[in-house]
Amino acid sequence: MNPTVLKSFVALAELGSFQTAAVRIGIAQPTLSQHIKKLEEDLGAPLIQRSHSGSRLTDAGLQLLPHAQQILTSTQRAQAAVLSESLKIGCSGNIASYFMPDALASFLKQTSSQMRWEVISAPNPRVAQMLLAEEIDIAAMEWPISHPAVTVAPWLSDEMIVILPSDHPLATREEISFAELKTLKMLGGERGSGTGTLLTEALGPQAEDVDTIGNVGSTEAVKRSVAAGLGASIVLETAVRGEIASGSLARARLEGMPLRKQFFIAQITSSAETGPAARLFKFLLESD
Numbered sequence: 001m002n003p004t005v006l007k008s009f010v011a012l013a014e015l016g017s018f019q020t021a022a023v024r025i026g027i028a029q030p031t032l033s034q035h036i037k038k039l040e041e042d043l044g045a046p047l048i049q050r051s052h053s054g055s056r057l058t059d060a061g062l063q064l065l066p067h068a069q070q071i072l073t074s075t076q077r078a079q080a081a082v083l084s085e086s087l088k089i090g091c092s093g094n095i096a097s098y099f100m101p102d103a104l105a106s107f108l109k110q111t112s113s114q115m116r117w118e119v120i121s122a123p124n125p126r127v128a129q130m131l132l133a134e135e136i137d138i139a140a141m142e143w144p145i146s147h148p149a150v151t152v153a154p155w156l157s158d159e160m161i162v163i164l165p166s167d168h169p170l171a172t173r174e175e176i177s178f179a180e181l182k183t184l185k186m187l188g189g190e191r192g193s194g195t196g197t198l199l200t201e202a203l204g205p206q207a208e209d210v211d212t213i214g215n216v217g218s219t220e221a222v223k224r225s226v227a228a229g230l231g232a233s234i235v236l237e238t239a240v241r242g243e244i245a246s247g248s249l250a251r252a253r254l255e256g257m258p259l260r261k262q263f264f265i266a267q268i269t270s271s272a273e274t275g276p277a278a279r280l281f282k283f284l285l286e287s288d
Contacts, residue, residue, distance in 0.1 A: 001042070003075045006068040008035035009047065013065050016054045087117040087276040090136035093190045093218050095263060096121035098238050099156060100140060107283045115276060124192040131266060137277035140284075143194040144264040152266040155284055159237040160198065160259040163222075164250045165229045171250035178206060181254060185231040188215035189222040194261070195234060202257050223249065236261065 011021035012032065022029040040047050047061035057065065091100050096119055108115065122130065124141045131139040132147060139145065144152045162181065164171050170180060189195070200207045216225050222233045223240060227248050243249040253259075265284050267277050 001039075001068075001071060003072060005035040005039050006071055008032045009039055009061075010065070010068050010072060012036065012048065012055060013057055013061065013068075016056060018055065085115045085276045087115060087138070087280065088120060088136040089117065089138050089140065089280070090120045090122060090127040090130045091140045092124045092127060092142050092193060093121050094142065094193065094236055094239060095140045097219065098236065099158075099263070103284060103287070104280075106287065107280055110283070111276075111279070123190055124194065126192075131268065134268060137267065137275075138280055139266045141264050141266065142261060143197070145266045149268055149270070150266050151269045151281075152264055153281075153285055155263045155265045157260050157262045159253075160195070160234050160261055161237050161240070162232060162234055162252045162254065163226050163240055163243075164232045164252065165226060166247055166250050167229075168232070168250060170252060173252050175255040176252045177255045178203065178257065182209050182211065184211065186210055186212045187222055187225055187231040187233045188212055189219045189233065189235065190217065191215065198259060198261055199234070202254075202259055234259070 007025055008021065008027070008031075011025050012018060015021045015024065018029050018032055022032040025032075036048055043060070043064070045060040046058050047064060048055050049058050089100065089104070100119055104117065104119070108117070120127075120130070120136060124143060127136070127139050127141050128145050130136045131145065131150065140155065144154075146152075162176060162184075164184075170176055170184075196207070199210065203210075213231060216222055219235055219239045222235060223243055225231065226233055227243070237251075240249055240251065244251050265281060267281050
């Protein structure tokens with residue numbers, strides 16, 4: 001049985017009017033009449049009893065109705081299964097918290113598929129492992145993956161700044177010198193983020209003079225620890241905009257040493273042509 005014809009029959013059965021049923025399903029009334037006639041011819045029985053006051057189902061129509069409804073429900077489920085797509089995105093903690101939500105929301109708005117998605121937050125080395133094992137479809141990381149099976153491209157970048165307790169003696173400064181940085185008790189965040197490498201590139205051997213007294217595992221934990229007076233840290237500027245605006249944290253740049261972290265997106269090259277991951281990869285690059 002043709003699901004399109006059954007859709008007309010069910011609408012007419014529920015509404016009792018050819019005109020109202022046609023409007024509901026968005027077709028012309030003569031087309032709906034043709035659908036009913038075709039169905040009656042195929043089944044060899046009258047399904048609708050017509051009158052000036054409306055239309056009602058015959059005994060045969062009443063027998064058909066639950067079967068027609070079941071067929072339409074199964075058809076809708078089959079269509080949903082075919083049209084639905086899934087997308088697993090692996091991100092470092094910082095990207096998952098501060099960058100991917102807006103990017104993913106924009107991407108989903110421009111796709112018409114019924115996509116199921118999952119953002120998996122993990123340290124950068126683990127994200128790389130998951131991509132190579134094809135446990136995720138696309139990766140967003142704070143350093144590039146170097147592997148012959150992977151396509152990688154630079155994505156966003158963000159400034160890195162020093163954050164301090166709001167009552168720290170240096171809290172009113174726009175910039176601090178490296179000599180002043182060395183006097184601070186520094187806190188680290190997510191391991192494997194590449195911040196240490198960035199400092200080494202910017203400071204050279206002097207990076208070893210930075211006094212890192214502890215690691216608290218994530219940028220959110222870093223922010224709370226700094227606000228509590230446990231130390232200072234170097235974090236992504238985007239991650240602390242709210243705290244800087246509210247005055248719960250103070251910020252400063254390193255004098256003469258601009259620090260900027262580049263983010264990267266990556267996917268397995270063999271799957272880089274089609275599918276939701278390929279579309280997201282392209283979208284992220286084009287919307288940068």
